Amino acid sequence: MSDSTRDLERLSDLAVDRLLGTLSDEDALEYRRLKGRYPDFDAGDLERAAAALHLATGIGAEPMPASLQRRLLDDGIEMFSVQRHEPPTATHGTHRGRWQTMAGWLAAAACLAAAIPTWLERSSPPIAPPLPPLAQQTVKSTADTGLPQPVASVASGASGATSAIPDPARDRANMLAANPHLLQRAWRPGGDPAGLQVSGDIVWDPASQSGYMRFVGLRRNEPNAEQYQLWIFDATRDARYPVDGGVFDVTGRKDGDVIPIKAKLPIGVPLMFAVTIERRGGVVVSDRERIAAIANTT
Amino acid sequence: MGSLIDDSDEPLLPRVAAGERLAVQRCIRRYGPIVWSIARRLSPTPADAEDAVQDIFLDIWRHAGRFDRKLGSEKVFVAVLARRTLIDRLRGCKWRLRAEIPLDETWEHEGPSTNRAEREVEVDEARQLLARLPELQQRVIALSLAHGMSHAEIASSTGLPVGTVKTMLRRGIARMRALVTPNTDCPIADEDRA
Numbered sequence: 001m002s003d004s005t006r007d008l009e010r011l012s013d014l015a016v017d018r019l020l021g022t023l024s025d026e027d028a029l030e031y032r033r034l035k036g037r038y039p040d041f042d043a044g045d046l047e048r049a050a051a052a053l054h055l056a057t058g059i060g061a062e063p064m065p066a067s068l069q070r071r072l073l074d075d076g077i078e079m080f081s082v083q084r085h086e087p088p089t090a091t092h093g094t095h096r097g098r099w100q101t102m103a104g105w106l107a108a109a110a111c112l113a114a115a116i117p118t119w120l121e122r123s124s125p126p127i128a129p130p131l132p133p134l135a136q137q138t139v140k141s142t143a144d145t146g147l148p149q150p151v152a153s154v155a156s157g158a159s160g161a162t163s164a165i166p167d168p169a170r171d172r173a174n175m176l177a178a179n180p181h182l183l184q185r186a187w188r189p190g191g192d193p194a195g196l197q198v199s200g201d202i203v204w205d206p207a208s209q210s211g212y213m214r215f216v217g218l219r220r221n222e223p224n225a226e227q228y229q230l231w232i233f234d235a236t237r238d239a240r241y242p243v244d245g246g247v248f249d250v251t252g253r254k255d256g257d258v259i260p261i262k263a264k265l266p267i268g269v270p271l272m273f274a275v276t277i278e279r280r281g282g283v284v285v286s287d288r289e290r291i292a293a294i295a296n297t298t
Numbered sequence: 299m300g301s302l303i304d305d306s307d308e309p310l311l312p313r314v315a316a317g318e319r320l321a322v323q324r325c326i327r328r329y330g331p332i333v334w335s336i337a338r339r340l341s342p343t344p345a346d347a348e349d350a351v352q353d354i355f356l357d358i359w360r361h362a363g364r365f366d367r368k369l370g371s372e373k374v375f376v377a378v379l380a381r382r383t384l385i386d387r388l389r390g391c392k393w394r395l396r397a398e399i400p401l402d403e404t405w406e407h408e409g410p411s412t413n414r415a416e417r418e419v420e421v422d423e424a425r426q427l428l429a430r431l432p433e434l435q436q437r438v439i440a441l442s443l444a445h446g447m448s449h450a451e452i453a454s455s456t457g458l459p460v461g462t463v464k465t466m467l468r469r470g471i472a473r474m475r476a477l478v479t480p481n482t483d484c485p486i487a488d489e490d491r492a
Contacts, residue, residue, distance in 0.1 A: 012468070012472055012475075013464075013468045016467060016468045016471050016472070017464070017468075019381075019385070020385065020442055020443075020467065021385040021386075021388060021446075022448055022449055044369075045475045045478070046471055046472075046475050047378050047381075047382075048369070048370050048374055048378060048420070048475075048478055049424075049471050049472075049474035049475035049477075049478055050381065050443060050471050050474070051374050051377035051378045051380075051381055052370075052374050052377070052420040052421055052423070052424040052474060052478060053424045053427070053428065053439060053443055053470065053471065053474050054336070054377060054381060054443040054444055055332070055373065055374070055377050055421045055424065056421050056422075056424035056425040056427075056428050057428070057439065057440040057443060057444040058440075059332075059335045059336060059339065059444050060335050061331035061332045061334075061335050062331055062334055062335045062338065063331055063334075064330045064331060064334040064351070065348070068334070068348050068351060068352075069326065069327075069330060071352070072326045072330065072351070072352065072355055073322075073323055073326055076322045076323070076326060076355065076359065281386075281387075284353070284356065
């Protein structure tokens with residue numbers, strides 16, 4: 001058996017574990033390594049196979065509760081009638097009142113649209129220009145290789161430039177050094193007590209659609225209870241549906257946390273970045289009751 | 299409202315993608331019972347299952363335009379989305395799994411140029427495959443896929459070593475993959491019948 005055959009069989013095994021949700025952290029690293037080596041490997045085939053087998057196990061088809069069906073029908077029709085051309089931008093909600101909350105988004109659209117200019121009136125001043133370039137080439141974040149990688153907080157600080165360990169702080173510094181024209185704005189408190197002392201900044205590269213958040217003074221979260229979530233308001237999109245920028249954790253270390261941005265859709269013209277506190281895993285639509293930090297771009 | 303279950307074969311997802319209200323309604327009627335049935339077994343509580351079903355239908359509507367009949371049936375497409383959401387929720391890694399397996403990777407690649415356009419038989423093929431497997435392997439697959447049990451939980455339930463559970467699952471799904479994906483070599487021989 002050749003090495004590549006052995007690798008592909010191992011990759012297939014790991015992909016199965018992954019789609020079953022049973023991939024260990026150690027195996028996840030191996031999966032990423034092998035997936036990087038064999039980018040044409042299609043896990044989608046396995047996912048479809050698992051779904052077909054699942055349907056074949058005799059699960060049947062049980063009528064939904066009438067109340068649930070009515071809710072889906074009513075809200076589905078409402079959703080398509082309202083946003084036929086602009087489906088929601090985030091799909092990770094878990095809380096029970098999601099549809100009601102979405103309706104709340106829709107109902108609050110006018111308020112949100114009005115709120116943005118209000119927030120912009122207190123816009124953050126641009127950060128001073130970054131230091132002169134340290135390198136002449138753009139260093140691509142290891143978090144943006146397209147490989148599986150959770151959004152994780154990493155304390156800022158220097159590390160070996162050649163280290164293979166993901167280091168958002170280092171990658172952020174390299175990004176700034178390589179491109180002095182990046183969008184860089186300061187965080188300011190959003191009103192929630194967790195962000196009262198927040199400082200730091202956000203760096204966004206429109207060309208690569210990547211960036212980093214750096215937080216100092218943002219309160220450490222308890223990941224099992226709640227997590228921070230980034231929302232990006234894009235001038236080219238419906239203001240009712242900010243783009244989901246990723247769920248993340250903050251350690252609250254004095255030297256700060258640097259988190260890569262994981263925008264789920266292309267960002268045209270970012271107007272504002274807002275960090276909310278949500279339940280674990282994030283939400284589809286934020287009720288914006290707990291805004292921890294805001295960074296305006298104008 | 300009519301029957302709660304729509305068993306017709308008329309394609310719905312392209313119409314859903316176009317925003318047809320009637321198609322949205324029929325999509326819920328046709329696939330709601332299947333999604334609900336899957337969700338009930340992969341959710342800790344009925345309330346959680348209802349939440350999950352709402353999430354799943356949101357995904358269905360968002361991605362309806364990406365459905366490619368050449369790659370499989372609507373039912374399997376829906377089941378993929380349902381499983382993804384439910385496994386995410388069950389394992390507490392919802393965000394990560396979604397981020398790591400973009401839908402495009404699953405549904406927007408160029409499939410084999412075989413005549414799959416008329417095929418909506420994956421589930422029948424899967425039933426036939428299951429029937430050919432040893433009863434214990436069938437049980438392991440059902441406990442994992444339909445009930446979301448971990449390897450350790452299945453091992454505890456069946457008395458099998460964890461490694462054997464893993465092997466049975468991997469081989470079972472790999473065999474199914476070979477069936478639904480023409481030109482894919484099946485790495486699994488008949489030894490897993492033993």
